[in-house]
Amino acid sequence: MEIEIEKSLVIGLDLGGTNSVFGIVDQRGNIKSQTVISSTAYPDFDDYVKASVDALQPALDAVGGIQNVRAMGIGAPNSNYYNGCIENAANLVWSGVVPIAEKFSEALGIPCRVTNDANAAAMGEMTYGVARGMKNFIMITLGTGVGSGIVCDGKIVYGSDGYAGELGHVIMDRSENARDCGCGRKGCLETYTSATGVARTAREFLQRSTEESLLRNLDPEKITSFDVFQAVEKGDKIAAEIFEFTGTMLGRACADFTTFNSPEAFVFFGGLTKAGEYLMAPIRKAFDENVLRNYRGKVKLLTSSLNGSEAAILGASALGWEEGF
């Protein structure tokens, strides 16, 4: 009698500019083990894949081998779900087009898929987090930039070219005073509501007022969003205004985004969400004031329930459970 092997595990790879973190994950979202290798030490991509598989071997042995693993999911910058490639990623050592899904699939003998960080985060929330059971929601990641993963009818929206879901680059300010964005344009949501956007707001607010603030003890050029968070926790008024401004921008933007796919929820993720109600209260207020009547009272505004350091691995691994994959 043959025993059917239940492939009850997946591998998730969070591929960042510095480190690559592999996790072996079960269906409940428990990370059985984590394996880390450098993302920069292998300029030849084939060497990187070989080093990854070698490093993973002990962890795979511990779960009974690769035959217990159904698939691998990868979250990586500038990656394209459709063709399984990383394409011209400025922050990685491999230039041009890297067929990462194919390479790992060959090396491990299991199916492999890749998507960008924000889409992976959305997959993670849908599979293991606050968006479980939701068919229509929008993930907003607040990091160095602002990313988004859009879910319609239970599926990530990839669009015609695999690069859908760039809501961080919707224009929020078309005036002369709009902030310059790294994308070469002005006024993008990202310039106001990313971690760096919050630091920019801090410098602006400190300069245009004379109000006392703990933030005045810091070198303005070195203020981070974490400094603003620490100040607001100590009751700093300017820090509170900075989060109010940030939340208002996000609330207005999300009110507009609601007209696309009438989502059940927005899920916010990233370091900025540590600010809790200092950020979420103005988001909710601006959202309610700006959303079209039809949608009022229908849309939840949530923060991720996943552990920050595990979320990226879980998000990547969630690709491995995709139906029909």
Place this chain on the structure above:
Amino acid sequence: MEIEIEKSLVIGLDLGGTNSVFGIVDQRGNIKSQTVISSTAYPDFDDYVKASVDALQPALDAVGGIQNVRAMGIGAPNSNYYNGCIENAANLVWSGVVPIAEKFSEALGIPCRVTNDANAAAMGEMTYGVARGMKNFIMITLGTGVGSGIVCDGKIVYGSDGYAGELGHVIMDRSENARDCGCGRKGCLETYTSATGVARTAREFLQRSTEESLLRNLDPEKITSFDVFQAVEKGDKIAAEIFEFTGTMLGRACADFTTFNSPEAFVFFGGLTKAGEYLMAPIRKAFDENVLRNYRGKVKLLTSSLNGSEAAILGASALGWEEGF
């Protein structure tokens, strides 16, 4: 030997505030016959359905009876694809929630689906028009209001409640001077780029300049977008500026919309598109100037290829061909 009946026809119903137009349509989008009844003469909805079926009978007889008809699709205001109902439509004689799909399905003995006008238009373009073969595009209808139908991965985006795709109510101007919208808010795309928005622009532009214009011969309160179109055809400079302003607003908005589903194309529909290059040239210019680099050169900006008076019937009928329906 039993002859298999190929159900090669569908019924499309364009339900407007004044008239209800039924078409019997084949797979190539040929409208075999049209039947019109009043939308206002039957305050009891059951009477309306009965009158519709009676009126349709000769047309059905002419194509060999209802057994040759696969399904019926309805385009109607305030209608919800998910539950098959018209919900609280201000411009129709039936108040509250009307289970239109169920009623027609019972009366005709065929499956029936309903969606709003803009979604029906998108279905029509995808099935018979310029969006044939496209899996990701956005339909923009420029009428009394501005509607939209969003297609992701070959399917209309209905969202969590059936009311996704209200891009006419994305805020384009957050300044004090933003125009009041019928939705109770200010600065919506619709207030600038609908037919009534164009008339509003005309009044504004005439008031703030002293430039000669054919439009000055008209009562400002009665100027229509069609007057502006006629003036631009005669070389009127202010009329050209009005279309430039309108197109610029649309181009900017579509650049933002592109970040949502990275569409292969935008398809514009409605009376305003008669203005041709007077409208499309500024749309293209503003789109190219405002779209994120990733998407540049990838997105087509098209006008509907369907005959205006037939488009609504074709759009509604297209629902009848839906896979698995």
